Amino acid sequence: MFSTILINVDELWLKGDNRAYYYSIMKRNISQVVRALHPHKFSCVNQYQRLFLKSSQAFSSEVMDALSKVSGIHSLIPAIAVPLKLDKIMEGVDFFLSGQKLDNLTFKIRASRSNKQFPQTSMEIAREIGHQVLVKYPALSVDVKRPNMYIDVRVLDDKIYVSQKNILGPGGLPVGTSGHIITLISGGFDSPVASYLMSKRGCRQTFAFFYAYPFVGEEVKNKILKLMEVISQYQIGCDLYIIPFGDIQNTIAKNCWEEYRTILFRKYMIEVAALLAKRIRASAILTGDSLGQVSSQTITNISVLDQLSPLPIFRPLLGHNKAEIIEISRQVGFHDISTIPHDDACALFAPKHPTTKADFHYVKSFYENNPWPEILDAALNQSEIFHFTPLGIIASAKPKIK
Numbered sequence: 156m157f158s159t160i161l162i163n164v165d166e167l168w169l170k171g172d173n174r175a176y177y178y179s180i181m182k183r184n185i186s187q188v189v190r191a192l193h194p195h196k197f198s199c200v201n202q203y204q205r206l207f208l209k210s211s212q213a214f215s216s217e218v219m220d221a222l223s224k225v226s227g228i229h230s231l232i233p234a235i236a237v238p239l240k241l242d243k244i245m246e247g248v249d250f251f252l253s254g255q256k257l258d259n260l261t262f263k264i265r266a267s268r269s270n271k272q273f274p275q276t277s278m279e280i281a282r283e284i285g286h287q288v289l290v291k292y293p294a295l296s297v298d299v300k301r302p303n304m305y306i307d308v309r310v311l312d313d314k315i316y317v318s319q320k321n322i323l324g325p326g327g328l329p330v331g332t333s334g335h336i337i338t339l340i341s342g343g344f345d346s347p348v349a350s351y352l353m354s355k356r357g358c359r360q361t362f363a364f365f366y367a368y369p370f371v372g373e374e375v376k377n378k379i380l381k382l383m384e385v386i387s388q389y390q391i392g393c394d395l396y397i398i399p400f401g402d403i404q405n406t407i408a409k410n411c412w413e414e415y416r417t418i419l420f421r422k423y424m425i426e427v428a429a430l431l432a433k434r435i436r437a438s439a440i441l442t443g444d445s446l447g448q449v450s451s452q453t454i455t456n457i458s459v460l461d462q463l464s465p466l467p468i469f470r471p472l473l474g475h476n477k478a479e480i481i482e483i484s485r486q487v488g489f490h491d492i493s494t495i496p497h498d499d500a501c502a503l504f505a506p507k508h509p510t511t512k513a514d515f516h517y518v519k520s521f522y523e524n525n526p527w528p529e530i531l532d533a534a535l536n537q538s539e540i541f542h543f544t545p546l547g548i549i550a551s552a553k554p555k556i557k
Contacts, residue, residue, distance in 0.1 A: 156213035157233035160222070161309075161316060162206040165229040165326040181227045181329040182206065184391045188221045188545050189214070203269055203311065219322060221546065224388045226354045227332075228324030232307075234316040241275055245287050247317025248306055252292055261298035262288065268310040280308055325487075327355030330391055335359045336469065337428045338441040340386075340395070342378045342497045345443030345472055347386055347489040348480050352471040353441055354389040361435055362386070362393060363428050365400035371498035378497050380541065380549070385488050387543035392550075397539040398427060403530060404504055411521055413506040417451050418513050420504070421460055422522060427531050429465040434535075439467040445480065446473050450509035459513045463522065 162185070167177045182199045185208065189197055197210035208214070214233075222231055235247035266280035275283070285297060288306070309316045336353065338360045340346045350360060364379045376397060387393045407419050428440050444452045451460075461468055472480060484490040542551045 156215060157235070158210050158213045159234045159236050159316065160208040160214060160219070161232040161234050161318070162208060162222075163229040163232065163321075164205065165227055165324075166328055167227065168204045177227075177329060177332055178206075180331050184225055184227070184329050184331065185222065187391050188225060189218055191544065191546050192218045192221060221388065223322050223324050225329075225391070226325045226327045226357065226389065227329035229326050230324060231322040232316075232318045233320070233322075234309075234318040236314040236316055239270070239273065239310070239313075239315055241280065241283065244280070244284055244308055244315055244317060245291070247308075247315070248284065248288060249291075250317070251306065251319045252288070252295075257292055257294040260294070260303040261296050261301075262304045262306060263297065263299050263302040264288070264306050264308060266308040266310070270310050270312050273310045277310075280310065284308060325351075325355050325389065328357030330354055330357060330389075331359050333357030333359075334439070335361070335435070335437040336439045336441050337432045337437045337466075338362045339424060339428060339443075340364050340379065340382070341443070342375055342382065342493065342495070343443070344477070344480050344484045344489070344493045345445060345448075346441075347382055347443075347493065348475075348483045348487075349441055349443040349469075349471050350386055351389055351483065351487050351489075353469060356471075358441070360390055360393055360441065361431070361437060362395045363424075363431060364395065364397050365424050365427070366397050367401040367404055367498075368399060370401045370404070370504075375497040375499075378492065378495050381492050381495075382489060383541070383543055384547040384549075385492065386547075388545065388547045389487070390543075392545045393543055395541045395543065396431060396535075397541070398431075399534055399537050400424070400427075403527075403534060406527075406530075408504045410525065412517070414508055414510040415513065415517065415521070416504055416506050417449075417509045418456050418459065418518060419521060421451050422463060422518060423527075423531070425460060425464050425466075425468070426522075427535055430531060430535055432466055439469055440464070441469045441471075443472055444470040445475055445477070448477065450511050453511045455512045456510070459515050459518050462515065463519055 170177050178201050185199055195210050195212040199208050235250045237243040237247045264281040264285045266277040268277045307318045336358050338350050340362045383395050408416050411419050541549050544550045
């Protein structure tokens, strides 16, 4: 394995006077992940607008996998560092090629030279190393247009770094640079993907799951915990609040017009999420709404909920169709968990003909006549609270909020 990893950042280089702040958060997030898996000393320094992660001991594949989930990282490049001499570059190349089956494969040397004091140009380096590879590994041939493999040589101020592959990260901004939001999480495809997309925009998230016990069983709660084991890795750790909501749903269903049940369930979830946001200093609410996907996600119903919400509501999936959402879910590791069947209390209470054009005045009037502050506050106080580490492990179940 490798003791040096070059980390290319995504949008950080676009920043101006506040660039140092973004890099400091990026390095903090990387260090948290590495520290959880790598028991040896390491350093993470900024050079040439990329980060260099170095240790006296090799980083494991688990470290690489965990870093590939850190927002703000464009790509990871495991590299071999050699001295600043042309005749030392082949030591790094040999590390990658020795022992490989190379018959009928093609290659290309890509050289870059940030260190302009190095005597050879990028072109001269590529030409010389390409020649040495052909001599030492005659089974290989050169193809500059569509090679089977690239060998990258980067000449920097301190060392020459040789590498062969890039591991893509999520890109975007580091988590913690764009504020704190409450994410309404469910067991489907949409809200986990919405969370992932807002992780890439740098939002730190606290998660709220509205648990409709006793109308649903433990299976859905266990599914949410499984989902959070993956989602939390993109957050560098997070908290999950499992909020008892079954009795509130039952009360709403018994007191409102039947066709308004679904939108009013959403209204009261938003109110509880806003209460939580006030307690933990979050600034917005995140949902997995996709325009027109279900009755509560029509333009009219979204508009009604937005007008009555105490906080801004972010909906990053608004323009995505279901196939696009499922594909992202598959790419980032949520898909197989999201497909596990579970009970859905919203379906249990669902009206035969839910309104798609809710009357603003009815929703506003119902809430004003039934604010139920004690009931909503009590539900939040009775929450189960789970803390997840950067590796997606449940570290603790916190006591109830007082």
